[in-house]
Amino acid sequence: MTEVAQESPEPVGRVARKRGRRIQQILAVAAELFGERGYDAVNLDDVAERLDVTKGSLYYYFASKDELAAAAIETLGSDWTDRLERLPAGAEGPPTARLRALIREHVAIAVREYPAALRLFLVPSTWPDALRVRITELRRRHDHVFRTVLTEGIDRGEFRVVGLGSTLQAMHAAMSQAPLWCAGLGEDEQERALDELADTLMKLVA
Template identity: 65%
Template sequence: MARKRGERVRAILATAADLLGERGYAGVNLEDVAERLDVTKGSLYYYFASKDELVTAAIEALGAEWTDRLEALPAHGPPTERLRALLREHIRIAVREHPAALRLFLVPDEWPEPQRDRIKALRHRHDAVFRAVVEEGARTGEFAVVAVDPTLQVLHAGMSQAPLWVRTDREIEQLTETLLKLVAATA
């Protein structure tokens, strides 16, 4: 039964994350979540005590999985190659699997108080992956950055918005290379 329950929960979270990404917190209602899952609204309350709890769990699950996958990439080799791999993977996940998840990382004010901190924590862990590589590249001189923070912010902003204008593999490559310019050594 635990198996079943786990699967059910995962399905709910995935659906919620999708809708959340599409419409934001206030724009999503449980009726729609339920309908997309082909169950009734009341059933959701068997798994989650409130809309807020469901939303928090959905964001957390999505963010954790996402970061897990980035952290699973090889941690050695030249910073440029590692950053390129990170960017490509992030964009791929965003474009192919969670085209609507940008909101989960953007505009934290949108979320009700209880969720904000957890989102920030997720985002922080997520940032750390990129920060490590950028800082290493800067240290070794392979990267030239104006400053680490704005570089990371722009990297993140650019990647997260990708689903809005990127579709093909070629576009993914172009965006990846464009973002790499942010750390490129200049003439």
């Protein structure tokens, strides 16, 4: 269901691996474009062209635009979410330090390596229904990471929040829009901007 159009009795030889690599190449390009432009504005000829291939080839691997987009979002989003979940910052130590590091690293990674991914969260309604479900799931996972640290900090008395919901909502919102905010800044300015943003968001739990 996740990616390939044809389902074969999965022969795991050289061939299958090559096929897998090709799919990864396609997904990488697709993810970039879908993230940049949104669903409607991407056309498959463009995707194909970037791969020096024709549209027909895409349909050899994916049954439809929807399926390609779904798979692309899947990789884009889950790579990124996996990474968030495994951030050492999220692991242990006092909640204050953890949260600060979590915010800072998460945003840095997002802005640098997945500038497109955050778009997914901004206007879910522009994506086909099937994709929205996946997006919601990803969002839930992100939420969970931050919620965990937050509740722990609150329990320990390190954090004082007005409300868990609004705090999470404000944090996610601000982080989602960070790439937009950072767009057009130089390396250093960007670093400083992200530091500032992280510090600002920490005030929400101060």
